[in-house]
Amino acid sequence: MDNRSAKALFKNYQPLPGAFDECFDGEGRVRPEAATVIGLLEGLGERTFRSRQKLADTTFLKSGITFSVYSENRGAERIFPFDLIPRLIPAAEWQRLREGLEQRIRALNAFLADVYGDQRILAENTIPRDMVLGAKGYLPEMKGVHPPKGVHVHIAGIDLIRDEDGTFLVLEDNVRTPSGVSYVLENRMVMKKVFPGVFANAHVNGIEEYPIRLRDALESVGPAPDDQDGTVVLTPGPLNSAYFEHSFLARRMGVPLVEGRDLFVERDMVFAKTTLGPRRVDVIYRRIDDPFLDPKVFRKDSLLGVPGLVGAYAKGNVALANAIGNGVADDKGIYPFVPDMIRFYLSEEPILSQVKTYVCERDEDRKYVIDHIDELVVKAVNEAGGYGMLIGPQSTRRERQDFRQRISENPRNYIAQPRIELSTCPTWTPKGIEPRRVDLRPYIITGENTWVLPGGLTRVALVEGSYVVNSSQGGGSKDTWVLEEGPQ
Amino acid sequence: MISRVAESCFWMNRYVERVEVLARMLNVNRAFQLDTVISTSDRWRPLVIVSGEEKRFLKRTAEASVDDGETVQHYLTWEEDNPSSLASSLREARDNARTIRETVSLEMWETLNDLWVWFNDRAARRMYDRDRHEFYARLRDQCLLFHGIAQATMLHEDPFEFMRLGTALERAGQTARVLDIKHHSVGPTEGEVETPVEAAQWVATLRFCSGIEPFLKREDMPLSGKSVADFLLFDLAFPRSVLHNLLRVRNFLNLVRPPLPTPIGQASHAIISETIEGLEAMDIDRVLEAGLHETLTSVVSATASIGAAIHRDFFDPSLPTSAVGESSA
Known part of the structure; x- marks a missing residue:
């Protein structure tokens, strides 16, 4: 690594105390798996980096890679903010994640087939009947309807976070219409354009086959x-x-x-x-x-x-991807039971951990949540996009009171989790490169077989101190590099 | 192909054509007013009339401003409330392209989107203020580039044919309208003898259609109203003549029709054939006899009827259950 130019770009970088940083250890040293890429970026120097960031933004706008904004004028379009510093995942780590994701999808698919079929898991009381049949996403009209080739979850996006020890945890399942994969592919295209040198030397797993994999999977279930x-x-x-x-x-x-x-x-x-x-x-x-x-x-x-x-x-x-009625499987109130599903349907132990969750429907959990609301993140089970959420440690007394009342009135509608110190990744900001919190959404495609896109969408909370990565609330994205085994 | 997508292909190109024609006309008209003695009212009013905007324009602005080049140019270039303005046509073209991103080639999309981003940026305003000629020329050239890119990057099958169908139909109508401008400025065309002002007007008309050099290659044609009208209506080799484009419309319609005996496409085919035959049965003398303005008006209304028939045949078909075939999408 060229130490002089290194200073120019990362010299003031301070990992956030209490959070796991994706690229630097607690002492501020570059992690071995990140050394090559950080070195390549530092070699560019700040001025070049700045101009590349500008080039990336222009490329997105010119290619029309935008999302529409509901609340504003008709036709208003925005670019999804993009940060040039990639998020890195070493090959061995990825291997374990991939297996865990495949396992989870197998279980969720088996659960959906069961819930709209014989309902064995309810008969054996592994998941409370009321939690399942009372879920907003459970559609009684679909009972007895079997999708072509038995596939319910053709496309899944499973949201992962890392806690302060760097352990990956499942935060949320998305098995209805997970979005964002186009940004993964376009981010990569832009990265190759603006950082050809860095890219060529970093040994990154390709992702370009996603659309073909998706088409093959879809066609494989056509009746x-x-x-x-x-x-x-x-x-x-x-x-x-x-x-x-x-x-x-x-x-x-x-x-x-x-x-x-x-x-x-x-x-x-x-x-x-x-x-x-x-x-x-x-x-x-x-x-x-x-x-x-x-x-x-x-x-x-x-x-x-x-x-x-x-x-x-x-x-x-006709095959519909995803199948109708999948909402019951990614309900936030069902999420706590996914490890039980894995044991029930697959007779395996879950490979991926997940976040401890209090189900407000249960009396003892509800009591705990009401008493400890200032330490917890409370989520409405049917909301997404960072809405309907209370972050206890950052809330006002009035907000806490409001949520306590809402929980008491409709306990089925709420879960609570301890706040996880999401991992951070070096991110370009107007003040230079600073740590910002990230999550990861890998995409899993299932037709006759299951395939996991290497990496996925890394979302980043661009606002200083924020835990919310959603694009609707000031989030941006990063390219995610699964690094190949071998010489770094 | 999906009917709605075909419709967007068709309209995307019609709007691109409108941008190109209007940008060229504005540019030619600016040059034209510099080198003739024609009165100001005859310089700009016809452009407003030809774009079908006289009523709305007069409602919004004082009567006198129809003769004010700056006001007219601003209205025809930037005014969002004017559905014929460059701003409106460009937005429509880009909106149509955006709904068929999966159909247009990446290069076409980038060309059109770039132009749209630039047009809505300060840079375009600055160029409009400082170098108006370059501003209009850029719009015109980007539209031409768009066609070239389409030709070189699209599969030459139905989506492309529907685009070319839109271009040809729009061009036939636009050339007829442009040729009619003189009727609105220096009055009806009668004989061979013309004033210097009229001659200048005919040169401008040819320039509006980028037809001056092609016309001059027709050595047997003197510069007169009659020969210009003959050229713009009937010259089969001139890519903007009315007849050339009507024949292309029929050709593209034949390409996108399903094989007989299905009824799809019959109605539009009948109208285009009737229009072509009507025009082929005439020559320029017969046209002048019948009245150039009257003939052009009927050409313009025929293009509207053809557009409506294409819509019924391909874009919004009624769906008799018997038409449900066994083949796949």
Whole structure:
């Protein structure tokens, strides 16, 4: 490492006391697994680094890699802030994570098949019946409906964090419509463009095969014979905040991107309206939530969905990815029971740990939460995006009182967890490079087999001291590098 | 292909064409007013009329400002409330492209999005203030670049044909409108004898269609209203002539139609064929006899009917259950 230029970029870097830093140890020394990459970055010096960051921002804007903002004017678009310092995961560490993720997905898929089938796990009381059947994401209409090839969770995003010891913990499962993978792929593309030298020397696992893996997995569950098959991506439309991703995935998979109005159902089969007349569709990667899928079955006022779609699905004539009713599996109230599911369905011990969780529905847990609310993070089970959340140690007395009351009124709706000191990663800020907290969302694709994208989306809380990484609340992202085994 | 996507391909190119034509006209008109004695009211008013904006423009501004080049240019360039302005057409083109990102090539998207980002940035305003010629030229050139990139990066199949269909139909209508400008400025076209002002007007008309040099290559044609109208209506080799583009419309319609005997595409095919045959049955003398303005008006309204038929045939088909085939998407 060139020590002179090293000083220029990282000389004032101070890891955050009490948190695990991804690149530096408690003494402020570079971790061995990060040495190569940090050295390469330092070799650039601050001025070059600054200009590369600017180039990256311009590239995102020019390529239209944006998300739409709901609250502002029609058509308002923003770039998702991107930080150039990558998050690094050594090969051996990744190997263990990958196995843990595969195991978790197997269990969640088995749980969904069971809940909408025989409900063995409820009969044996491994998970309280009320917790499952009372979950907002449990759809009784789906009881007895089996998706093609038995796959419920085609695409999953499992959120991981690291505690103060550096241990990876599962924070949250996303098995409905996890988003963000397009940013992973675009971040990588931008990194290669702005840091060609760093990239070429860092031995990073490739991620570019994701769209092809996804298409293969989707096609592998299609119920129609080969001469009638057709795969599409179903989007709510250009005003949806994740529209860029929908379009991106359709483009990279080489399949049509459709809106609800482009499809119709006839004789319990799905067809697309094309310039050559109606054409059969047998696999739909849908980015529309369950309640909006079919106005005949769920929300009557949905203009986004396709009337009759659920009927066609129930007949087995179309595969939906992900399956309908998955919300019961990623409910925050069900999350505490996933380790039990792994033992129940797989007869294995969980490879990945998760965060200790208090289920407010249980009397003793609720009492603990009410008494210790100032130490805990309280979450509404059906909210996402960092909403409906109380961070006890940073809350006001009025907020705590408000949450105590909400919990007492509707205990099923809340869980609580100790606040984890999320790990930090060196991040470019207006004040220079500083530690900012990060999480990690790996993506897992399942068709006939399961495949885990090496790395995933690293989200970073750009606001100093913040624990919230969501893009809606001041979060940004980083490229995630799974480093290959071998010479560093 | 998905009907809605075909519709966006079609409209994306129509809007790109509108940007190109209007940017070129504004630029030519600025140069034109510098070198003739034509009255100010005859310089700018026709552009407002041709863009179909006379009513709205007069409602918003004083009568006198229709003759004020700066006001007209601003209105036709930046005004978001004017659906024909460069700002509006560019936004529509880019919005259409954005809804079919999976269909347009990456290079096409970047070209259009770059142009849109630049247009909405201070840099474009600065260029507009300091170097108006370069400003309009850049818009025109980026549209041409867009077509070239499409040609070189898209699969030459249905999505591309629907784009070219949009361009050809828009061009046929735009050329007819531009040719009609003289009617709105120096009055109806009658005979061969013309004043210097009229001659200058015809040169400008050719420039509006980037047709001056191609026209001069037709050595047998003197510079007169009659020969310019003949050239812009009938010259089969000129890529902006009305007939050239109508033939292209028919050609692209044939390419995107499913094989007979399906009824899809029959209605639009019938109207385009009728329009082409009507025009082919005439020559420039017959046109002048019938009235150039009247002929051009009927061409413009035929392009509207063709657009509506394409919409019914391909973009918003009714779905009789018997039409449900067995093949795949």
